[in-house]
Structure formats: structure tokens, C-alpha cells
Amino acid sequence: MATVIVSREARKDLMAIRVYIQDEFLNPSAADRILHELRRAVEGLPSFPRQGKSLDAMIAVHTEYRYLPCENYCIFYLENDEEVVVVRILHQKQDYLRALFLQK
Numbered sequence: 001m002a003t004v005i006v007s008r009e010a011r012k013d014l015m016a017i018r019v020y021i022q023d024e025f026l027n028p029s030a031a032d033r034i035l036h037e038l039r040r041a042v043e044g045l046p047s048f049p050r051q052g053k054s055l056d057a058m059i060a061v062h063t064e065y066r067y068l069p070c071e072n073y074c075i076f077y078l079e080n081d082e083e084v085v086v087v088r089i090l091h092q093k094q095d096y097l098r099a100l101f102l103q104k
Contacts (some may be wrong), residue, residue, distance in 0.1 A: 002046040002079065006086045010075075014038065017073070023049040032072050041070040042086055049079040065100065076100060 012092050014035060021031035045051070045068070052068035052075070065087070068075045075098065076088045 002049055002081065003083045004042060004046050004086065005047055005083055006042065010086045010089050013037070014028070019090070024058065025089075035074075037071050038073060038075065038089060041075055043079060045075075045084045045086070049077075049084050052077065067096075087091075 017038070018031045021026050021034060050066075052066040053102055054074070055063045055065040055067055056066055058067075064078055065076055066079060068077070069092070072092050073089055074092055075086060076090065076096065077084055077086045079085070088096070091101055
């Protein structure tokens with residue numbers, strides 16, 4: 001079974017999601033529920049790393065990224081036999097191409 005690695009950016013994404021839901025919607029219980037679901041999805045990736053779809057399905061350029069929808073978010077990750085690296089966790093309406101490929 002592969003090991004899961006959550007990148008610094010993905011950890012920041014999780015913190016931002018929590019803050020946004022708590023502050024903008026004034027709903028800490030929803031923030032807790034959504035973060036719980038996202039963490040559960042991430043923890044399941046080592047057992048079934050191919051459960052997510054190839055990002056190739058959404059864009060016309062070949063990439064090794066895969067994504068797994070969860071709630072209103074997408075977990076973007078790379079996988080091989082030894083590890084699953086969660087790169088970003090972004091809202092489905094965010095500009096994920098910019099976040100994945102252009103921002104540094």
C-alpha cells in the first residue's frame with residue numbers, strides 16, 4: 001500500500017477552507033464536516049490511488065495529475081507504487097489550472 005504525503009500547499013488549502021466556511025458562512029459545524037470528509041477521502045487514497053480521474057479528462061494536455069471530487073472540492077494528487085502526493089485541495093469553481101501549473 002502506498003504512503004500518503006500531503007503537501008504544504010494542500011495543508012494551507014485545508015486551513016483556508018476551514019477559515020472560509022467558519023468566517024464567511026458562520027458555520028463551524030459545516031467546516032468540521034467538510035474537513036472530515038476531505039481528510040477521509042485523502043486517507044483512502046493509498047488503498048485505492050486510481051479511484052480519482054485523470055486530469056487529462058478535463059484538459060487537452062497530458063498530465064500525471066489525478067483528481068478526486070469530494071463535497072464541492074477536488075483533491076489533486078500524483079501517485080506511483082510507493083506514494084500518493086496530495087498537491088492541492090481546491091474548490092471546484094476555482095481556477096485549478098492556474099493553481100496547479102502557474103502559481104509558485
